[in-house]
Amino acid sequence: MTWLWTILIIVVVIVASALITSMRSKKAVTKLSEEDFKAGYRKAQLIDVREKGEFDSSHILGARNLPTTQLRNRYKELRQDLPVYLYCENGGRSSRTALFLKKKGYTQLYALDGGFKNWSGRVKSTK
Numbered sequence: 001m002t003w004l005w006t007i008l009i010i011v012v013v014i015v016a017s018a019l020i021t022s023m024r025s026k027k028a029v030t031k032l033s034e035e036d037f038k039a040g041y042r043k044a045q046l047i048d049v050r051e052k053g054e055f056d057s058s059h060i061l062g063a064r065n066l067p068t069t070q071l072r073n074r075y076k077e078l079r080q081d082l083p084v085y086l087y088c089e090n091g092g093r094s095s096r097t098a099l100f101l102k103k104k105g106y107t108q109l110y111a112l113d114g115g116f117k118n119w120s121g122r123v124k125s126t127k
Helices: 002-028 034-043 052-057 068-077 092-103
Strands: 030-032 045-048 058-060 084-087 109-112 123-125
Touching (some): 030 034, 045 058, 068 092, 092 109
Parallel strands (some): 045 084, 084 109
Antiparallel strands (some): 058 123
């Protein structure tokens, strides 16, 4: 019976943690539809936070690759005075990246709602 309570407590902690992270990420980043993302990304820093292999296979034309795994060492490559447009495959990594950047003082953070998998604009692909 005690193992049942232990499992229940673990599940509650995991769900609470996910909800808190979700609420924090909503405050850190503005999610944009593809239309709104297209309207603003050319005047901003367009950052693909996926890993290099994902980026190399296909990415939004004009994007720079700054994988989340390298973020702690490379975030200073981004200018704080310009908007930062983030995207990943489905939106999770870009939200976590926005949380990290918000803590480092970045304020103009935008993410592609639904991520790259929903992108229908121009891309650069390796053949």
